[in-house]
Amino acid sequence: xxxxFRFVDVRCKEPDxxxxxxxxxxxxxxxxLASGAEKxxxxxxxxxxxxxxxxxxxxxxxxxxxxxxxVTDPLGERRYHNEPLPTIWQxxxxxxxxxxxxxxxxxxxxxxxxxxxxxxxxxxxxxxREVVETEQSxxxxxxxxxxxxxxxxxxxxxxxDSIESWQRKLAGLLRALLQMSPVLVVDGALFDDVKARLAxxxxxxxxxxxxxxxxxxxxxxxxxxxxxxxxx
Amino acid sequence: MRNPxxxxxxxxxxxxxxxxxxxxxxxxxxxxLPAVIKWPVRRTLLKQLYFTGIQSAGPIAVMGFLAxxxxxxxxxxxxxxxxxxTLQVLIWTVVRELGPLLTAIVIVGRSSSAIASELAAMQxxxxxxxxxxxxxxxxxxxxxxxxxxxxxxxxxxxxxxQVVAIGTGMIVTAWxxxxxxxxxxxxxxxxxxYLEIFAAMLKSVCFGMLMSVVPCYYGLTxxxxxxxxxxxxxxxxxxxxxxxxxxxxxxxxLLF
Numbered sequence: 001x002x003x004x005f006r007f008v009d010v011r012c013k014e015p016d017x018x019x020x021x022x023x024x025x026x027x028x029x030x031x032x033l034a035s036g037a038e039k040x041x042x043x044x045x046x047x048x049x050x051x052x053x054x055x056x057x058x059x060x061x062x063x064x065x066x067x068x069x070x071v072t073d074p075l076g077e078r079r080y081h082n083e084p085l086p087t088i089w090q091x092x093x094x095x096x097x098x099x100x101x102x103x104x105x106x107x108x109x110x111x112x113x114x115x116x117x118x119x120x121x122x123x124x125x126x127x128x129r130e131v132v133e134t135e136q137s138x139x140x141x142x143x144x145x146x147x148x149x150x151x152x153x154x155x156x157x158x159x160x161d162s163i164e165s166w167q168r169k170l171a172g173l174l175r176a177l178l179q180m181s182p183v184l185v186v187d188g189a190l191f192d193d194v195k196a197r198l199a200x201x202x203x204x205x206x207x208x209x210x211x212x213x214x215x216x217x218x219x220x221x222x223x224x225x226x227x228x229x230x231x232x
Numbered sequence: 233m234r235n236p237x238x239x240x241x242x243x244x245x246x247x248x249x250x251x252x253x254x255x256x257x258x259x260x261x262x263x264x265l266p267a268v269i270k271w272p273v274r275r276t277l278l279k280q281l282y283f284t285g286i287q288s289a290g291p292i293a294v295m296g297f298l299a300x301x302x303x304x305x306x307x308x309x310x311x312x313x314x315x316x317x318t319l320q321v322l323i324w325t326v327v328r329e330l331g332p333l334l335t336a337i338v339i340v341g342r343s344s345s346a347i348a349s350e351l352a353a354m355q356x357x358x359x360x361x362x363x364x365x366x367x368x369x370x371x372x373x374x375x376x377x378x379x380x381x382x383x384x385x386x387x388x389x390x391x392x393x394q395v396v397a398i399g400t401g402m403i404v405t406a407w408x409x410x411x412x413x414x415x416x417x418x419x420x421x422x423x424x425x426y427l428e429i430f431a432a433m434l435k436s437v438c439f440g441m442l443m444s445v446v447p448c449y450y451g452l453t454x455x456x457x458x459x460x461x462x463x464x465x466x467x468x469x470x471x472x473x474x475x476x477x478x479x480x481x482x483x484x485x486l487l488f
Binding site for chain 1: 270271272273275350354355357359360361363364365366367368373
């Protein structure tokens with residue numbers, strides 16, 4: 001099995017806890033973190049939005065995503081009204097955007113886009129895909145994720161504010177699955193307050209996703225009944 | 233009580249930061265300009281062109297008609313039945329100043345506050361961070377299409393305003409002092425200079441960039457409180473108007 005994602009002595013928020021592990025193709029692993037803050041920091045580091053406090057994170061084919069360097073803004077140390085700079089000026093540390101996909105606990109949808117636009121946003125931003133091909137993938141994935149076929153059309157044209165919480169979560173999961181990134185980082189809270197039938201569909205979908213030569217890392221900050229092997 | 237000198241120093245410092253950050257943002261937009269070939273960015277650009285351009289065309293037409301009508305009535309009262317002088321005043325006012333300026337005011341009123349509050353709401357809801365988590369640059373996806381759309385719209389709507397205002401002025405003049413409309417059009421093209429056309433285009437392009445950068449700046453500098461959204465929108469409108477007027481003055485001083 002080839003290594004897809006490697007954490008070496010990574011620390012975020014909790015200075016006493018360091019994580020060293022390797023994710024291989026076909027694996028799904030569960031990483032239990034000490035707090036919500038540590039989970040969010042670790043997700044940001046894994047995706048490449050921020051740098052971890054210490055340690056290295058390497059992704060696909062050994063490409064290094066993080067080094068032990070200080071967090072510096074491209075414009076140097078700048079402050080505005082004695083506050084840190086707005087996040088827009090802070091760099092995205094992804095050397096290859098889209099190589100690590102992410103599923104938020106609440107779906108992480110953009111409120112002024114319809115579900116279809118949300119779902120295709122990262123896919124069409126990072127790569128050129130035919131509309132027909134995307135529609136086929138979406139239709140297939142929606143079925144796998146447990147949505148009834150007669151709800152597809154209405155779901156896709158809905159605004160995020162007008163649908164239920166589990167539907168927003170489903171859209172977020174669908175968006176990440178469509179990207180077909182080699183590594184998928186999932187917030188474990190995605191499965192909170194979701195019906196058992198749906199949760200079962202989503203677990204199966206993630207297992208099928210990993211079985212196609214990809215890796216899935218589920219991060220959680222509390223005890224969970226999710227069926228995957230936990231990283232010690 | 234705080235030292236007034238310190239307060240003044242703080243105020244100047246903040247203005248300096250605003251100018252510097254806005255210039256940096258423009259630089260980042262220019263750097264991210266190639267992202268416009270990506271479909272999600274193009275889709276946002278088309279939406280912005282519709283909201284800022286198409287939906288503003290009606291108010292611009294009405295304002296152009298009224299501006300042309302009022303201008304010609306006032307000038308006729310002042311200079312009497314002098315067709316050439318009336319045309320010259322129309323060119324001076326509508327082409328050089330009123331066209332770009334009134335168009336900018338309409339766009340600022342309609343779109344700058346909307347942009348600032350939309351981006352501020354996205355910032356407060358954590359959607360800007362979500363974009364970054366998807367590997368999408370907020371500058372490329374949010375600021376580039378808005379700046380492009382505002383610049384294109386400002387240029388096109390300024391031309392539209394000028395056509396409506398001058399057309400109205402010519403029709404009213406022709407009807408008022410009984411001269412041929414075709415003759416007036418001929419005189420108009422004989423009188424207008426390339427410098428005036430260039431100045432109007434330069435102003436509308438600069439205004440378009442300013443009217444988009446300022447609200448994007450204020451929208452994206454919001455932190456985490458809902459209360460900051462209306463403040464950002466109000467500041468964006470006021471600061472956009474001030475920068476537009478300052479830029480207008482600068483270009484006028486430099487060119488005329």
